[in-house]
Amino acid sequence: MKKITNITLILSVFLYLSCSTDNVSKPTxxxxxxxxxxxxxxxxxxxxxxxxALKQMLNMHLNPFSSKMIYDQQSQLNIDSLIYGPNKLRMVVLVIVRNNTNKLLVKENKEKYYYNGFYLFCSRDNFQAPIKVYERSCFGLMNFYSYGEIKQVLHDYCFLRLFGESSLNDIHYNVDDLRFWNSVDFEWILKNSKPTLGTPE
Structure with a gap:
């Protein structure tokens, strides 16, 4: 396991911004x-x-790519997975961003790159309309040295750990759960988060 360990740099830390605080695996x-x-x-x-859409968000430094110290034209965006809801009008994108370790305040090994990962909500009004990607993310992973490792943890969170109850007793669902796609979480994002349009080919 090759992961930065310096806690002063908040490395390899889960950034729970609004989602479930329960870390117990709960398959759908x-x-x-x-x-x-x-x-x-x-x-x-x-x-x-x-x-x-993600590239526009990166160039404009919209969330979750707002930090100009971390994200720039050298940051490489990777769509790890595009997950569809039942009607295919709503989606979740798992995106992993590769950055050069020269951006880190402290380099603790000889690795050339490190990775940050997010999942973002997407929607479209119909199959001819452009896809909208929403800037607010429930969850982020920061500063992993291994793409494979960050991918595994991101998938584990989205498919095994979202299901649970928050302190407000709102139910959260894994992304492979039928109930996720019309959940309070999804509706809230669509109403309260700024979208960026992905232009068709």
């Missing part, structure tokens, strides 16, 4: 599991739109 009950099939053509087309 089978009866609520949702799996959506899309063709490679549709997935590729949608991924390009989402990437363009």
């Amino acid at each position: 009950p089978t009866k609520y599991k949702v799996r959506v099939k899309v063709t490679k053509t549709v997935y590729s087309r949608d991924s390009i739109q989402v990437y363009r």
Whole structure:
């Protein structure tokens, strides 16, 4: 496991901004599991739109890429997964950003890159409309040295750890849960978070 350990730099720390504080694995009950099939053509087309929106967000330093000390033209955006809701009009994108370790205040090993990861909400009004990517993120992972490791932790959180109750007794659901896609969380993001349009091809 190659991960920065200096806690003064807030490295390898989960940034729980608004989601569940319960870290116990809670897989989605089978009866609520949702799996959506899309063709490679549709997935590729949608991924390009989402990437363009993310690139705009990065260039404009919108959340979660607001820090100019961390994110710039050298930051490499990677769409790890685009996850579809049942009607394919709502999505979640798992994005992992690669940065050069020269940006770190302290370099603790010889690794050239480190990675930050987020999941962001997306939606479109219909299949002809552009995809909107919303800037507010419930969760972030910071400063991992391994793409594979940050990918695993991000997937673990989205598919196993979102399900639970917050201190306000609001129910949260994993992204593979049918109830997630019309949840209070999703509706709140759509109403309160600024969207960026992903231009079609």
